[in-house]
Amino acid sequence: MIFEETDWITSTPLENIPLHFGTTQKKPCLHKRRRSNMMINPLELKHINSIDALQADMITLNLEDAIAPSRKKEALYNIALFLSNLEFSSSFIVVRTNPFYKGGKEEIAFLNDFGFDGFRLPKITSKKEIKEALSLINKTKELHLTIETKESFLMLEELKLDEQITTVNLGLLDLLSSMGLPHNLIQLDNPTVEYIMAKFLIDTKSANLHPISFMFQQYNDTESFRAWCKKEQKMGFESKACLGPKQVTIANEIFGISEDERNRAFAIKRLFEASSKNNINGFMSENYGYIDEPIYRDALNTLKHIGS
Numbered sequence: 001m002i003f004e005e006t007d008w009i010t011s012t013p014l015e016n017i018p019l020h021f022g023t024t025q026k027k028p029c030l031h032k033r034r035r036s037n038m039m040i041n042p043l044e045l046k047h048i049n050s051i052d053a054l055q056a057d058m059i060t061l062n063l064e065d066a067i068a069p070s071r072k073k074e075a076l077y078n079i080a081l082f083l084s085n086l087e088f089s090s091s092f093i094v095v096r097t098n099p100f101y102k103g104g105k106e107e108i109a110f111l112n113d114f115g116f117d118g119f120r121l122p123k124i125t126s127k128k129e130i131k132e133a134l135s136l137i138n139k140t141k142e143l144h145l146t147i148e149t150k151e152s153f154l155m156l157e158e159l160k161l162d163e164q165i166t167t168v169n170l171g172l173l174d175l176l177s178s179m180g181l182p183h184n185l186i187q188l189d190n191p192t193v194e195y196i197m198a199k200f201l202i203d204t205k206s207a208n209l210h211p212i213s214f215m216f217q218q219y220n221d222t223e224s225f226r227a228w229c230k231k232e233q234k235m236g237f238e239s240k241a242c243l244g245p246k247q248v249t250i251a252n253e254i255f256g257i258s259e260d261e262r263n264r265a266f267a268i269k270r271l272f273e274a275s276s277k278n279n280i281n282g283f284m285s286e287n288y289g290y291i292d293e294p295i296y297r298d299a300l301n302t303l304k305h306i307g308s
Contacts, residue, residue, distance in 0.1 A: 118142035148174035156203035
């Protein structure tokens, strides 16, 4: 239990808070699994305290939309207190700041030396703010971006400005609003939403970025959430934003790799590499059909997706 009472923080000026509230530095997350990305409100202390029990591959501590302006500082200090006392987490931990020119710059500077894995920058409208953020962020941390403005949607293929930028999240609700489109378009068979998702996926993959699909807001409607995950997995997505443990369980299941897929990938890798030593890069396999370089690369992608 890290949190018991935090009322004192609301009366302490930000500039008078020490860089570290505690001395603990969480070690960087080593696994590469990205099936589920669960959002947590840092004002909900019981949710932060339960992070060690969560099965989410990624956890995003949110300072932006869900936090009222009058409580932004409280949320920021809660994150600082938590991170500076966190010894270990099996999840990749990200802090989602406010937009860079609306508090995000100061939040990055304040949290930069705490122990977590990456920052997430929302509401991007230009490369300038991304470059400025990169100039501030510790080189040990990743920078993730959220695509929720029409400007950032049009820049998707150009966002890989540095190797620190690894991941892009689709903020579908805000993106639709930015384009003047209604939220009721978010239906499983809506062609406009399908186009947005497909373009987001292909453009980010082409830029060597990892795409995470949008958050489904109806937390208790697990049937619809499952249907969206299946659709996205069929499209080629490997990750889904999640609101809580129920969604995490479904996302981990659908975006995971089955034992049969795992065994097939290992076998193809082994067979191809053994054959290529004899300068044969295309051959028939009794169990897996014709194997050549594209089949081999697909097997490598599968093994990379396992991320263990």
